[in-house]
């Protein structure tokens with residue numbers, strides 16, 4: 001049974017949009033697929049949870065692709081989501097713990113985050129900004145505030161089980177965004193509370209009740225409104241779903257170039273290519289490539 005969820009709504013009195021995502025099961029699946037050590041798992045899960053929030057901002061066949069790049073041992077983290085809250089993610093270094101002496105080596109000196117919003121037929125918008133928060137969700141909140149000019153706050157929580165087959169105990173994210181009529185001074189107060197330790201504790205609660213998000217909403221807005229009124233909508237629950245296919249992977253093979261392909265087919269009847277997101281290995285034959293033309 002999938003217990004992951006995604007809700008979006010608006011705190012009416014404050015003109016603040018909120019989204020809450022629980023991606024525990026999706027994150028577990030992705031982390032096991034990539035054989036992440038705990039250091040890499042914590043970072044990747046944070047990226048997955050914050051990317052899941054973006055699903056609530058999409059419609060129809062739209063998709064967000066988020067890439068975090070660092071010149072540290074972490075390298076690249078990439079995650080994407082669509083309006084159905086299908087998630088995929090990858091991390092270039094899933095064994096971070098053994099490749100560093102101290103934490104600063106994870107992030108290096110420079111980092112950036114890029115976002116691409118696309119539909120099946122075209123790129124709708126894209127941007128890249130430098131981001132060095134050493135926290136993927138804070139990089140994303142900064143991108144949305146700075147590049148998309150929608151003031152945003154994001155809190156995430158990732159906790160672990162002592163179980164290698166089910167390593168993530170919970171992986172959740174909560175986002176607030178200022179709507180056009182929002183008073184930004186008030187927004188700043190709410191954002192400050194969302195960033196504090198108590199809000200994180202509420203988000204991390206084990207076996208949260210149905211009104212889990214309501215408790216968080218009350219906490220972050222209690223200094224401004226006594227009983228926050230809000231609208232609420234359930235979005236499709238987050239789930240790991242790869243978009244790879246024989247045809248999509250053949251397309252990747254085709255981009256290798258004719259000389260490389262000729263060489264490869266000299267020694268074998270099929271190219272073995274593994275999808276970076278789900279580890280499925282495809283065998284691509286010459287006939288598969290010919291079908292593309």
Ligand SMILES: [Zn+2]
Pocket residue numbers: 242243244275276277278279280
């Ligand atoms: Zn795949």
